[in-house]
Structures are given as structure tokens and as C-alpha cells.
Amino acid sequence: xxxxxxxxxxxxxxxxxxxxxxxxxxxxxxxxxxxxxxxxxxxxxxxxxxxxxxxxxxxxxxxxxxxxxxxxxxxxxxxxxxxxxxxxxxxxxxxxxxxxxxxxxxxxxxxxxxxxxxxxxxxxxxxxxxxxxxxxxxxxxxxxxxxxxxxxxxxxxxxxxxxxxxxxxxxxxxxxxxxxxxxxxxxxxxxxxxxxxxxxxxxxxxxxxxxxxxxxxxxxxxxxxxxxxxxxxxxxxxxxxxxxxxxxxxxxxxxxxxxxxxxxxxxxxxxxxxxxxxxxxxxxxxxxxxxxxxxxxxxxxxxxxxxxxxxxxxxxxxxxxxxxxxxxxx
Amino acid sequence: xxxxxxxxxxxxxxxxxxxxxxxxxxxxxxxxxxxxxxxxxxxxxxxxxxxxxxxxxxxxxxxxxxxxxxxxxxxxxxxxxxxxxxxxxxxxxxxxxxxxxxxxxxxxxxxxxxxxxxxxxxxxxxxxxxxxxxxxxxxxxxxxxxxxxxxxxxxxxxxxxxxxxxxxxxxxxxxxxxxxxxxxxxxxxxxxxxxxxxxxxxxxxxxxxxxxxxxxxxxxxxxxxxxxxxxxxxxxxxxxxxxxxxxxxxxxxxxxxxxxxxxxxxxxxxxxxxxxxxxxxxxxxxxxxxxxxxxxxxxxxxxxxxxxxxxxxxxxxxxxxxxxxxxxxxxxxxxxxxxxxxxxxxxxxxxxxxxxxxxxxxx
Ligand SMILES: Cc1ncc(C[n+]2csc(CCOP(=O)(O)OP(=O)(O)O)c2C)c(N)n1
Numbered sequence: 001x002x003x004x005x006x007x008x009x010x011x012x013x014x015x016x017x018x019x020x021x022x023x024x025x026x027x028x029x030x031x032x033x034x035x036x037x038x039x040x041x042x043x044x045x046x047x048x049x050x051x052x053x054x055x056x057x058x059x060x061x062x063x064x065x066x067x068x069x070x071x072x073x074x075x076x077x078x079x080x081x082x083x084x085x086x087x088x089x090x091x092x093x094x095x096x097x098x099x100x101x102x103x104x105x106x107x108x109x110x111x112x113x114x115x116x117x118x119x120x121x122x123x124x125x126x127x128x129x130x131x132x133x134x135x136x137x138x139x140x141x142x143x144x145x146x147x148x149x150x151x152x153x154x155x156x157x158x159x160x161x162x163x164x165x166x167x168x169x170x171x172x173x174x175x176x177x178x179x180x181x182x183x184x185x186x187x188x189x190x191x192x193x194x195x196x197x198x199x200x201x202x203x204x205x206x207x208x209x210x211x212x213x214x215x216x217x218x219x220x221x222x223x224x225x226x227x228x229x230x231x232x233x234x235x236x237x238x239x240x241x242x243x244x245x246x247x248x249x250x251x252x253x254x255x256x257x258x259x260x261x262x263x264x265x266x267x268x269x270x271x272x273x274x275x276x277x278x279x280x281x282x283x284x285x286x287x288x289x290x291x292x293x294x295x296x297x298x299x300x301x302x303x304x305x306x307x308x309x310x311x312x313x314x315x316x317x318x319x320x321x322x323x324x325x326x327x328x329x330x
Numbered sequence: 331x332x333x334x335x336x337x338x339x340x341x342x343x344x345x346x347x348x349x350x351x352x353x354x355x356x357x358x359x360x361x362x363x364x365x366x367x368x369x370x371x372x373x374x375x376x377x378x379x380x381x382x383x384x385x386x387x388x389x390x391x392x393x394x395x396x397x398x399x400x401x402x403x404x405x406x407x408x409x410x411x412x413x414x415x416x417x418x419x420x421x422x423x424x425x426x427x428x429x430x431x432x433x434x435x436x437x438x439x440x441x442x443x444x445x446x447x448x449x450x451x452x453x454x455x456x457x458x459x460x461x462x463x464x465x466x467x468x469x470x471x472x473x474x475x476x477x478x479x480x481x482x483x484x485x486x487x488x489x490x491x492x493x494x495x496x497x498x499x500x501x502x503x504x505x506x507x508x509x510x511x512x513x514x515x516x517x518x519x520x521x522x523x524x525x526x527x528x529x530x531x532x533x534x535x536x537x538x539x540x541x542x543x544x545x546x547x548x549x550x551x552x553x554x555x556x557x558x559x560x561x562x563x564x565x566x567x568x569x570x571x572x573x574x575x576x577x578x579x580x581x582x583x584x585x586x587x588x589x590x591x592x593x594x595x596x597x598x599x600x601x602x603x604x605x606x607x608x609x610x611x612x613x614x615x616x617x618x619x620x621x622x623x624x625x626x627x628x629x630x631x632x633x634x635x636x637x638x639x640x641x642x643x644x645x646x647x648x649x650x651x652x653x654x655x656x657x658x659x660x661x662x663x664x665x666x667x668x669x670x671x672x673x674x675x676x677x678x679x680x681x682x683x684x685x686x687x688x689x690x691x692x693x
Contacts, residue, residue, distance in 0.1 A: 066499060074472020114458070146665055170666075
């Protein structure tokens with residue numbers, strides 16, 4: 001490429017760009033799912049791919065999530081690299097048996113003979129006034145599964161780089177796209193096929209007073225909270241977990257060793273959430289560095305309310321600021 | 331009212347229970363070598379099976395699902411598949427695995443609790459055994475899609491039990507196979523039982539083969555204890571699939587002569603008369619009688635074959651029992667292609683525990 005191909009894109013456009021890049025480079029990459037071909041996906045993440053790469057590589061499947069998850073497994077054992085889309089994470093559950101019992105286990109089960117290089121993509125999270133079942137954040141269900149990576153981008157750049165990495169990763173990746181920020185911001189992304197590393201947290205902002213740990217759409221509110229806190233003279237380090245499983249504990253513990261305080265922010269329910277795992281890791285690995293208990297700002301342990309009440313459920317900037325004030329006061 | 335469409339499900343059987351032809355035999359009956367090799371395989375599978383059960387009973391193998399009664403259809407599947415085809419099995423396909431080149435020792439390792447039992451060298455593309463019922467059907471259509479995308483003339487055979495046909499996985503997969511015109515053959519091993527649930531409680535449909543109709547596929551019934559019916563159906567369906575003509579469903583009617591697994595007791599739900607009657611239709615005996623009637627077999631040949639099978643199984647058992655367990659680190663080493671940092675520490679813990687015997691291993 002002679003001229004740098006830089007584009008101002010949204011997160012969902014970055015997903016499309018990464019898919020198109022990799023499909024052009026590697027003809028074993030194929031896309032399948034409900035409405036992904038002719039319609040370009042319900043969020044238009046796959047728009048234009050069918051025209052460019054044809055029906056053999058961009059396939060509209062019947063409406064059967066279990067089948068989508070399992071068909072991708074069969075394809076992967078033949079050396080294809082399927083990127084399978086679920087329209088919403090709330091409909092992935094029919095496919096969980098395939099993902100958990102087969103995709104995540106194939107390499108181990110066959111002692112490396114077969115493996116599943118698959119990306120399962122699903123939009124997740126609340127905040128877009130969607131109907132029931134469309135807004136939950138249930139990443140913790142999958143973070144518990146050995147053999148499966150759970151990756152959550154938080155910006156267009158991250159979506160581009162992490163999706164490329166996920167497609168190139170030889171093991172199955174659940175790629176959860178925070179749909180609340182699908183179109184919230186645009187960012188310059190260099191379309192040069194460069195991936196970003198998986199299994200690592202990203203430090204978005206440095207600070208000495210408190211570590212704010214988050215991922216996905218909550219990165220927005222967390223960064224805003226950090227701005228507010230800075231005006232009060234509190235310097236927060238903000239960490240985007242990015243790969244929710246396996247977890248990069250090292251980066252988290254190093255940060256807590258520096259700041260002595262941690263607030264974890266996620267929109268999923270608190271009970272059994274990924275935040276609990278992070279808090280436990282900090283308790284085990286950095287207890288003596290802590291100057292205050294680890295605090296979580298999360299959704300409630302309730303069913304995600306319908307959209308009239310969803311803002312009441314989602315963590316707000318003020319919730320994060322107050323949690324930080326609480327740990328700083330100690 | 332106008333009739334929109336008419337359907338039929340045909341059914342094939344060539345030998346009576348005494349192994350006598352009921353009709354003109356199919357062309358496959360001219361291949362004497364293949365028939366003899368099929369017979370040998372059925373006897374080997376049965377010999378293996380008895381030994382695996384004995385090993386389980388003496389605490390040397392884990393819970394094991396017997397293939398007793400399925401040897402003929404399994405053999406037909408194994409013979410009809412080309413090496414380049416892909417086999418997608420369920421957990422009672424021992425007879426087919428042997429023909430795919432899976433070592434008897436590997437089969438013991440698998441049921442004996444060692445993952446290396448699925449590291450098959452001779453059929454590297456075959457999928458490992460699927461334990462969750464019918465999930466493998468989705469994998470089969472995925473494999474077949476890959477073949478179709480690449481324009482290959484290969485095909486897939488997927489086995490599923492009669493109970494498995496009740497699951498969405500099966501129905502979703504046959505639906506896709508019809509919609510995408512995929513090179514796959516689904517073999518429904520109808521052995522009359524899903525643990526204790528009899529076939530008639532599994533579905534109100536007259537036949538399981540007719541489920542093919544809703545998917546736009548041909549569905550055939552064969553007597554799965556009849557070698558000629560089985561091999562003819564398999565050869566035809568695979569040829570059709572490889573030739574780009576689409577998928578087929580074959581319902582192979584057979585009977586599970588043993589318990590569901592070594593953890594089951596079939597006398598709780600099955601009568602002795604039903605079992606006795608099923609034994610009268612045994613496919614191995616039927617094939618052997620056919621060979622006798624045709625002058626292709628004799629008592630001394632049978633004796634030699636039994637001895638040969640016993641020797642093969644004994645040697646596999648010896649190899650299995652002498653196989654050292656894998657290092658405990660194997661449980662993390664095959665999880666991902668490379669070890670994530672978060673597992674590094676856990677791997678070190680495994681190494682430490684192994685070194686001190688603190689993990690229960692004898693030092
Ligand atoms: C999804 C799922 N549910 C339940 C089981 C427990 N189970 C193991 S075998 C079996 C019966 C299967 O019957 P069938 O499909 O007819 O095959 P067969 O064992 O008779 O060969 C059941 C219910 C399972 N393995 N998977």
C-alpha cells in the first residue's frame with residue numbers, strides 16, 4: 001500500500017473494515033450468520049462483503065443459532081476460518097452448547113489434531129432502546145469457559161485491531177461488540193491490517209491515585225469520570241481490560257501496586273461477574289498494596305429492565321466518581 | 331382438494347434371518363473380497379467390544395458404550411467412506427472407526443480416560459467422538475459446507491442415534507443440508523432405544539427416515555443388520571453426495587443388544603423375549619450364514635478368524651495397559667495453541683505438585 005489508508009470510522013465500521021481486510025488477504029476467512037449476506041447484518045457490520053467476496057464466503061444461514069455455532073466448528077476443522085455473527089448476544093444461548101462443549105474443547109480433546117479457529121461475533125449490552133433479550137451483558141458466562149477467549153473492544157481502533165487478531169488467532173474467540181458505542185464516536189483508523197495483541201489490558205490513561213478497571217461501552221463513562229476526578233485533583237489510571245478471558249492480571253496488579261486503590265466498572269450484573277474475578281485477583285495478588293477495599297460499580301443483580309428504565313440500571317459517570325471518592329476517603 | 335406433493339420412504343432388506351437372499355442381491359454382492367473383509371471387521375468389533383466391557387468390569391476402563399448389534403451397519407459405513415471423506419461419529423461407532431484406521435489401543439485409551447485416544451493418525455480429518463447427543467450433526471454440515479465452498483468431490487458421513495433425531499441439532503442440520511445442497515449422509519442408527527426410552531416414545535412419526543422429507547432430502551430405511559442393504563445404501567448415498575447431488579438420510583434399523591453403557595442395566599426396561607427375538611435378527615450371524623451358503627466360509631476359517639481377532643485385541647489391551655499417563659501439564663498444554671500468561675502460573679503449580687506427588691500421582 002503506497003498511500004496510508006486512514007479512515008474516520010465508527011466502531012461498527014471498523015468491524016466491517018477489519019472483516020474486509022482479512023477476507024481480502026486470506027481466502028479461508030468466511031462470514032456466516034443470519035442476514036449477514038444480502039442485508040449486511042442487522043447492524044450493517046458485514047455490509048458490502050457479499051458483493052465483494054461472493055455468496056460462497058458470505059453466507060446467510062437459516063435462523064438457528066445452535067446450527068451457526070456448530071456449522072462454524074465443522075468448517076474450522078476443515079481449515080476455514082469462519083467469523084460467525086449472532087444478531088444479539090441475547091440469542092447466543094442456543095449456541096452455547098456448541099461453543100462450550102465443542103469449539104472450546106476441540107484442540108484439547110484431540111490433543112492438537114483439530115482446532116477451531118473461529119470468531120463468534122455478537123453485539124451486546126444495553127443503552128440502545130432495544131426490546132427484551134437484546135441488552136444484557138453476559139460475558140461472565142463465557143469467561144468461565146476454559147479454551148475460549150472473550151474479547152471486548154472499546155473503540156473503533158481497538159475493534160479493528162482486536163478483530164484482526166481474533167480472526168488470526170488459532171483458537172475460538174467470542175468477540176463481543178458493545179453496541180451502545182457502535183456509532184457513538186468516530187476515530188481515525190489506519191486500514192493497514194495491523195492487529196493489536198490479545199490477552200492484554202490497555203492502559204488508556206495514567207494516574208497515581210486510583211485504578212479504574214473496565215471494558216466495552218463503560219470505558220466511555222469511566223474516562224468521563226476520570227476527567228471529572230482530575231478536576232478534583234484525583235488522578236485515575238484507566239485500564240481497558242479488552243480480553244476479559246484469559247485475564248491479563250499482570251497489568252492490573254502492577255497498576256494497583258502503584259495506586260493502592262481499585263474501582264471496577266461493568267454494566268453486567270454484579271453477582272458472579274468478571275469484576276468479582278478481578279477483585280479476587282487483586283485481593284490475592286496485591287493485598288498489601290491496597291489502601292482501601294476494592295469497590296465495584298456494576299449493573300444490579302436484576303433482569304435488565306426494558307428501555308424506559310435502562311439508564312437507571314446502567315452505571316453512570318456519577319456512580320463511578322462517588323465510588324472513587326469512597327475509596328480515596330479511606 | 332388438489333394434492334400438492336406426494337412422498338415415499340423406501341426400505342431395503344436382502345437377506346432373511348437365516349442369511350438367505352430374499353431377492354436378487356445388489357451389485358455389491360459380487361465383491362467377495364469386500365464382503366469377507368466386512369465379515370472380518372464385524373467379528374473384530376464384537377471381540378473388541380466384549381474385551382472393553384470386561385476391562386470396565388475389572389476397573390481397567392471407564393464407562394463404555396457397547397457396539398453390540400451395530401457392527402454390520404458400522405462396517406458398511408466404514409467401507410463406503412473413502413480415505414479422503416470425513417467421518418463424523420457419535421459414541422457407538424467402533425466398527426466404523428476400525429475401518430477408518432483408528433487403532434484399537436486408541437479406542438481403549440479414549441474410553442479409558444486418556445485424550446490421546448482421539449489423536450487419530452490415520453484419519454486426521456475425522457471428527458472426535460461427540461458425547462452431547464446430536465451436536466455432531468451441526469459439525470457435519472460445517473465440514474460439508476467447507477467441501478462445497480472449495481468445490482471438492484469429497485463427502486461426509488454423520489451418525490446419530492434414534493434419540494438424537496429428536497434434537498434440534500439434527501433437525502437444524504438436515505434442514506441446512508437440504509437448503510445448501512450439501513455433500514453429507516446422515517445415518518440414523520435406530521437401535522430402538524435411547525437408554526430406556528423406546529423408539530415409539532421418541533417420535534410420533536411412522537419412520538425416522540421421513541424426517542428427511544421436511545428438509546427436502548431423500549430418506550431411506552435399510553435393515554441395518556443386513557450387510558447388503560446397508561452397503562448398497564451407503565455406497566449410493568456417498569456417490570450421490572460426492573457427485574454434487576446433495577444429502578441423504580438413511581435410517582438403519584438395528585437393535586442395541588447390550589446395555590446402553592456399562593453403567594446401565596437394560597433388564598429394568600426391556601423384556602428377555604424382546605432381546606431374544608432381536609438376537610435372532612443379529613447381522614453378524616446372518617452374514618456368516620450367507621457366507622456359508624455361498625461356499626465362501628467354513629468352520630476352520632471361522633476358528634482362524636476368531637483367533638486372529640482375539641490376538642489383535644489382546645495385543646491392543648497390552649499396549650493400552652502399558653501406556654504411561656500423559657504428564658499432568660497436558661491439561662493446560664492443549665487448551666490453546668500457546669499458553670496465555672494467566673495459565674503460566676497454574677502450569678507451574680501443576681509441575682510443582684507433580685514433582686512432589688502432591689497431586690495424588692505415585693512418584
Ligand atoms: C444432550 C444430551 N442429553 C442427554 C445425554 C445423556 N445420554 C447419553 S446417551 C443418551 C441416549 C441416546 O440415545 P440414541 O440417540 O438413540 O443413541 P444410542 O445410545 O441408543 O445409540 C442420553 C440421553 C447426552 N449425552 N446428551
